[in-house]
Amino acid sequence: MIKKPNYYKQIMQTLGSLHKAHPGYSVGRHVATALDGSNLWAITDKEFLHSLHKYETSLSMDVIHNEDVEEIIKDGMNLGVIFLNDNEDEEEY
Numbered sequence: 606m607i608k609k610p611n612y613y614k615q616i617m618q619t620l621g622s623l624h625k626a627h628p629g630y631s632v633g634r635h636v637a638t639a640l641d642g643s644n645l646w647a648i649t650d651k652e653f654l655h656s657l658h659k660y661e662t663s664l665s666m667d668v669i670h671n672e673d674v675e676e677i678i679k680d681g682m683n684l685g686v687i688f689l690n691d692n693e694d695e696e697e698y
Contacts (some may be wrong), residue, residue, distance in 0.1 A: 612649075612650035612653070613650055616653055616657060619658065620657070623635050623657070626664070635657070635660065639656045643656065
């Protein structure tokens with residue numbers, strides 16, 4: 606006899622791992638984001654689990670690159686100089 610997958614148990618385990626990885630996020634936030642736009646009354650446990658796994662994967666790919674953020678901030682602080690240089694280039698023509 607082949608044992609049927611227990612999607613409910615897997616959903617709870619996935620929610621647990623999401624909470625462990627992102628303790629600042631509420632369960633409601635995880636569920637609402639994972640099921641964005643889904644008809645909650647019609648979704649099966651299997652579909653719910655699949656949506657949670659897709660959401661978990663997308664969260665794991667969301668990595669902040671501090672070097673990039675620092676460079677963007679630095680460039681933003683120099684916008685006046687950049688625009689000034691652009692205006693000087695236009696006046697040469």
